[in-house]
Amino acid sequence: MxxxxxxxxxxxxxxxxxxxxxxxxxxxxxxxxxxxxxxxxxxxxxxxxxxxxxxxxxxxxxxxxxxxxxxxxxxxxxxxxxxxxxxxxxxxxxxxxxxxxxxxxxxxxxxxxxxxxxxxxxxxxxxxxxxxxxxxxxxxxxxxxxxxxxxxxTDIGGSAVSVAYAACTLAKHIFESLANSTVLLVGAGETIELVAKHLSSNGCTKMIVANRTRERALSLANEFGAEVIALNEIPEHLAKADIVISSTASPLPIIGKGMVETSLSARKHQPILLIDIAVPRDIEAQVGDLDDAYLYTVDDLQSIVDSNIEQRRAEAVQAEAIVKQESTVFMDWHRSLKSVNGIREYRDNAHEIRKQLLEKGMQALASGADPEKVLTELSNKLTNKLIHSPTQAMQQAAQEGQHDKLQIIRESLGLDMNS
The missing domain is CATH 3.30.460.30 (Glutamyl-tRNA reductase, N-terminal domain)
Known part of the structure; x- marks a missing residue:
């Protein structure tokens, strides 16, 4: 097989x-x-x-x-x-x-x-x-x-290798528990949906989704139990957010320095983490100049991703070594199945020979034959039949100069190669 x-x-x-x-x-x-x-x-x-x-x-x-x-x-x-x-x-x-x-x-x-x-x-x-x-x-x-x-x-799966995952990993590193954090998601496309999934899997339960079209935002919000707001409502809700992650197709920034400054004042300067993974940018670059506002762009995240990909490649070397070792072990087991089948066939064949000769011997005894002659004939025939195939195999290996094969046959028969 x-x-x-x-x-x-x-x-x-x-x-x-x-x-x-x-x-x-x-x-x-x-x-x-x-x-x-x-x-x-x-x-x-x-x-x-x-x-x-x-x-x-x-x-x-x-x-x-x-x-x-x-x-x-x-x-x-x-x-x-x-x-x-x-x-x-x-x-x-x-x-x-x-x-x-x-x-x-x-x-x-x-x-x-x-x-x-x-x-x-x-x-x-x-x-x-x-x-x-x-x-x-x-x-x-x-x-x-x-x-x-x-x-x-290995740590092959331990590093973020997508921008969405990197954003969540960054948030998780900065905040002790995402379960106690409120996240404002700006946009409702595939990237934000992936971000929401990562946040949810890491215990985040307080999400606000801001989007241009309410229908798309509702679909995403229903999946994660999030609140839905329009883009123009962001200034009213920004102060609630500990983390802001934005990814829209807007040609102009949606969140400006003044908006964040006002929200920080309302939060009594509790820090806000802002992650902008949009191109063009959704958050004005000047936001990063504000105290207590920590702004990361897609380029910052991409450098994290690139570094993590290299780390995964390094871990993959160890993983490949494990696979090589384990596949060899399994193949040895799979090959052993063939020997198990061969041993079973050999034993079944030997038992069938014994059974046939025993039946003939019992019939001879029942017919009044000399028990000693019956036993002698039985032992001779049994010996000859059992050694016939190994003998032929040894002769053929010797004639063809297959010394390795000859040695294997002798060892399997319990014979000393030096004899």
Whole structure:
């Protein structure tokens, strides 16, 4: 049996192709049922995200042809279009690939943690459709444990590598607890939505969303239990905010020096952290000149992000070493399955020979044959049948000069090579 990882990802395929071969919820159930019928597939898991579609299978087939044919037929894509973007990993490489994916080492954003949850969900889906065999089960469980080990022993996921995440990390460092802080979010686009998610996951419960259109702000506010205000209401609410994070498409600043100065006076000069991640800027640069107003721009955050990316790359070296070690250990276990099967077959064959000869001996005794002759014949035939195959193998190895093979056979038979 061979462990196989086959697929496309953001490094090998365009968005258009990734969309064509994605397994959405409406397709996944049928696909998991179908894949079990593919010739040579003993077990399989389908991982499908916006950045990758991968099949992890335990196969008895000589190559991946049948699996590729099924994939192209299922999604009705041209084989030539898919094959040019396809990668195939076998055994140790397949094991290592799953571990790297689970750890975020193969992600668009190095070390991102969301992929592990997606891998776990893919495994759970496959298991619920009974498309998981022992080898695939062990492979994925090992992948999960390696991801946990990488997260524990390295800091690959500990640094902010997006501007939105960096903004929240900065706020968390300056304020002891975001649970006690009020945050004013200016704008309601994707970046602010991502900021809100990071804030919420870090315990922030007091948010105010200011936006030009109230409908968009309401959608975001409802998700996080935030208050909604219009942009022209910011001066009235700014004094409530401990943290201001702004990202709009406004061509002119929305928050000026005078507005912040007035708010600081109302706050009795309790500090305000202002993070401007808009281009052009939403907050006047002169705000940074005010005492108790701490202004950071997108350039400040980008320098943090760049530094953290380098830190993640350094941590990835250690993570890769862990993956290499663990994939070797797992492959040794997988190879041992073949020896277990071989041992089982050898023992079953020996027991079958003994059973056949014993039946003949019992029949001879029942017919009145001399017990001593029966036992002698039984022992001779049993010995000859059991040593026949090893003897032939030793003779062939000796004749062909395969001394390493000959040594292995002798050692397996408990013979001293020097005799």
């Amino acid at each position: 061979t462990l196989l990882a086959l697929g496309i990802n953001h490094n090998t395929a365009s968005v258009e192709l990734r969309e064509k071969v994605a397994f959405g919820p409406d397709k996944l159930s049928q696909a998991l049922s179908d894949i079990k019928q593919v010739e040579g597939i003993e077990g399989g898991v389908i991982l499908s995200t916006c950045n990758r579609t991968e099949l992890y299978c335990d196969v008895s087939a000589k190559d991946e042809g049948a699996l590729v044919d099924w994939l192209t037929e299922f999604h009705q894509v041209e084989p030539s279009e898919l094959r040019s973007s396809l990668y195939v990993h076998r055994d140790t490489e397949a094991i290592s690939h799953l571990m790297r994916v689970s750890c975020g080492l193969d992600s668009l954003v190095l070390g991102e943690p969301q992929i592990l949850g997606q891998v776990k969900q893919a495994f759970a889906d496959a298991k619920s459709h009974q498309s998981v065999n022992t080898s695939i089960e062990k492979l994925f469980q090992k992948g999960f444990s390696v991801a946990k080990r990488v997260r524990t022993e």
